[in-house]
Each structure stands twice: as structure tokens, then as C-alpha cells.
Amino acid sequence: MLVLTRKKGQSIIIGDNIEINIIEVQGEQVKIGINAPKNITIHRNEIYKEIQRENKKATDVDFKELSDFINKKTINDK
Amino acid sequence: MNLNTKHFGEIEIDEKGILDFPEGLPGFENLKRFIVLNRENVEIPINWLQSIDDGEVVFVIIDPFYVKKDYDFDIDDDEISILKVKEVKDILIYSIVVVPKNIKDMTANLRAPIIINTLNKKGKQVVLHNTEYEINFKIFKG
Numbered sequence: 001m002l003v004l005t006r007k008k009g010q011s012i013i014i015g016d017n018i019e020i021n022i023i024e025v026q027g028e029q030v031k032i033g034i035n036a037p038k039n040i041t042i043h044r045n046e047i048y049k050e051i052q053r054e055n056k057k058a059t060d061v062d063f064k065e066l067s068d069f070i071n072k073k074t075i076n077d078k
Numbered sequence: 079m080n081l082n083t084k085h086f087g088e089i090e091i092d093e094k095g096i097l098d099f100p101e102g103l104p105g106f107e108n109l110k111r112f113i114v115l116n117r118e119n120v121e122i123p124i125n126w127l128q129s130i131d132d133g134e135v136v137f138v139i140i141d142p143f144y145v146k147k148d149y150d151f152d153i154d155d156d157e158i159s160i161l162k163v164k165e166v167k168d169i170l171i172y173s174i175v176v177v178p179k180n181i182k183d184m185t186a187n188l189r190a191p192i193i194i195n196t197l198n199k200k201g202k203q204v205v206l207h208n209t210e211y212e213i214n215f216k217i218f219k220g
Binding site: 038039041043044047048050051052053054055056057058059061062063065066067069070073 | 085086101103104105106117121122124135136137138156157159160174175176177181182187189190203205207213214218
């Protein structure tokens with residue numbers, strides 16, 4: 001991994017179109033600004049991974065049991 | 079066309095209903111084509127989001143406004159630029175549901191809604207920033 005040291009107000013550029021700015025540093029927290037093309041999606045890593053895990057979990061379903069359950073339910077049961 | 083699915087056997091699908099998810103879904107980045115299978119019983123707005131590319135993959139999806147009446151979020155235009163949405167009325171929103179062994183504990187992912195442009199059939203699961211909505215919001219209380 002490439003490791004660079006930067007100060008508040010400085011930035012780095014990745015390729016020719018992704019710019020990462022160090023906006024604020026406070027104790028253990030760093031506020032980062034990112035300029036990137038529209039087709040690049042940017043996520044907090046741990047949240048994206050959590051969504052991936054949740055999606056994987058979501059595909060493990062007993063459809064017969066689920067269908068029985070929702071057929072018995074009505075709006076009023078909510 | 080006919081599609082072999084793990085859960086529903088061989089089903090006939092209307093190709094006009096095929097949705098294009100150019101980025102796939104988180105965890106399923108290779109699966110780009112899906113179709114919403116509507117259930118007959120619409121008392122509870124739960125449907126299936128079946129992958130066309132992998133018959134084994136199907137998601138349970140729900141109308142998030144049924145789960146949470148005041149569900150509300152802002153998205154940056156850039157984030158859904160691939161959907162080419164012109165008007166809000168053209169979009170459909172679903173939440174992916176996790177169904178545990180104890181079915182009444184099922185949860186909806188309100189943090190990462192699926193957004194579909196019904197006009198061009200493009201879809202994307204968007205991860206909301208700056209929101210408190212839960213990834214596993216309990217659908218049925220108690």
C-alpha cells in the first residue's frame with residue numbers, strides 16, 4: 001500500500017480525475033472531501049461491506065414458510 | 079422467455095419487464111438483470127426480485143413506505159445518474175428483506191433502497207449517506 005502523509009488543506013490526486021482533499025483533522029477523525037467522476041461510487045467501506053453481507057443474507061429464504069406467513073397476515077396485524 | 083429458478087421452478091417472464099442494474103447489487107456485482115415477480119396476495123406489499131442471470135438468486139422486497147410511513151430521504155443526482163431519472167413520479171422504491179428462521183422477525187434494509195426508473199427499466203441499490211435509517215429495520219412489531 002502506498003502511504004502518504006498530508007496536512008489539512010492538502011490533497012492527493014488519483015489518476016487524472018479523482019481528487020481527495022484533507023478538509024479537517026480533529027483527534028482521531030479526519031474529514032475528507034472527494035472529487036470524482038459521476039460514474040465512480042464512493043462509500044464508507046464498512047457500510048458497503050455491511051450492505052453486501054445483508055444482501056447475501058437476504059437470498060437465504062424459505063419461500064414456502066414465508067408465503068404461508070404472509071398469506072396469514074393482514075394489514076391490521078402489523 | 080422461460081427462466082429456471084431455484085424457488086419457483088421454471089417460470090415464464092415477460093422480457094419487457096426485465097430491469098437493468100448496470101452495477102449489479104452490493105455482494106452480487108455480476109448480476110445485472112432482474113425482474114420483479116408480483117405476488118397475487120397484495121395485502122402485504124412484498125414481492126420477489128428474481129435474478130435473470132442466476133436463477134438461484136432471488137430477493138424478497140417490500141414497499142418501504144409500508145414498513146415506515148414517513149420514510150424519506152435525499153439523494154444526490156450524481157448518485158443515481160445512471161438511472162437517468164427525469165421525474166420523481168417515474169421511480170419505484172423497494173427495500174430488500176432479510177427473512178430469518180423466525181419469520182416474524184423479518185427486517186427491511188431502509189439504509190440501502192433499490193430505486194428503479196420505470197421508464198427506462200434501470201435500477202440501482204443506493205446506499206444512503208447521512209441517514210439514521212437501519213440496515214435491519216424490523217417490519218412487524220412485537
